Amino acid sequence: MPYYDNEDEEGVERWKLQLRHTDEPRGRPSGLLTYDDREYLFGQKDLEEDVEAQSRQRLRDRIRNGLLDFELLLGCLDEQEIQTIFSDMTPPPAPNQSKEIEVYNGSAFTIGFLYHAISTQTAVDFEDVVEEGIEQASSYREHTDSRGNELTAEATVNIDVDWNVWEIDYEGAREKLKQGEPLSDSEIAGLVRHADLTDEEWEALRSIPDE
Numbered sequence: 001m002p003y004y005d006n007e008d009e010e011g012v013e014r015w016k017l018q019l020r021h022t023d024e025p026r027g028r029p030s031g032l033l034t035y036d037d038r039e040y041l042f043g044q045k046d047l048e049e050d051v052e053a054q055s056r057q058r059l060r061d062r063i064r065n066g067l068l069d070f071e072l073l074l075g076c077l078d079e080q081e082i083q084t085i086f087s088d089m090t091p092p093p094a095p096n097q098s099k100e101i102e103v104y105n106g107s108a109f110t111i112g113f114l115y116h117a118i119s120t121q122t123a124v125d126f127e128d129v130v131e132e133g134i135e136q137a138s139s140y141r142e143h144t145d146s147r148g149n150e151l152t153a154e155a156t157v158n159i160d161v162d163w164n165v166w167e168i169d170y171e172g173a174r175e176k177l178k179q180g181e182p183l184s185d186s187e188i189a190g191l192v193r194h195a196d197l198t199d200e201e202w203e204a205l206r207s208i209p210d211e
Helices: 035-041 049-076 079-086 099-121 126-140 170-179 185-194 199-206
Strands: 003-007 013-017
Touching (some): 035 049, 170 185, 185 199
16 A cells, blocks of 8 residues: 655645545545545644534544435436446456446445444444345345346355465565665555654655556
8 A cells, every 4th residue: 555745734744545546635526525524534634623523523424324325326226327337347347547447446445444344343243234235135126037037135145354464574675665676565555654764765755656
């Protein structure tokens, strides 16, 4: 996950994740998040403590209600509209910044957010939520076989996740940085997060071109 530096109006450097589809808060139309929400998450809004608390509450409410809106989308959005939204999505997506990548990544990040939130912050099994979602899809949207018979889903989901320990050779990465050799995204992120870098090393990191 590459990082980049950004200086605010007071010249304070703030290091951030280089996101795949949101370079700037106003770089694309608003969606679940407003422009103000994005600016706050980007660290571009300095708010008073009481105002910040209100802003965070509005953000939580908007996300929660955004999740609830998917029932309306599942039940009422026309099939033609759904087809239009996902028509560019291909398995696997083409390796470029095309609509295929946007829809594919957006879907993956949505599942990723739900997986993280549910598995780490609740006592609910993520598999149960996925099963419920599949079964709800069959009750809200018509599914038929080749003979026109209506189908109802009974889902059983098993998800196996193998977690790998993320180990970075910091000294090796620093030496590669010094020699001007290419660094992986993990090496860049590890250096930014954990290494005690010199001014020259920070400058070398800033000079790494975005891919």
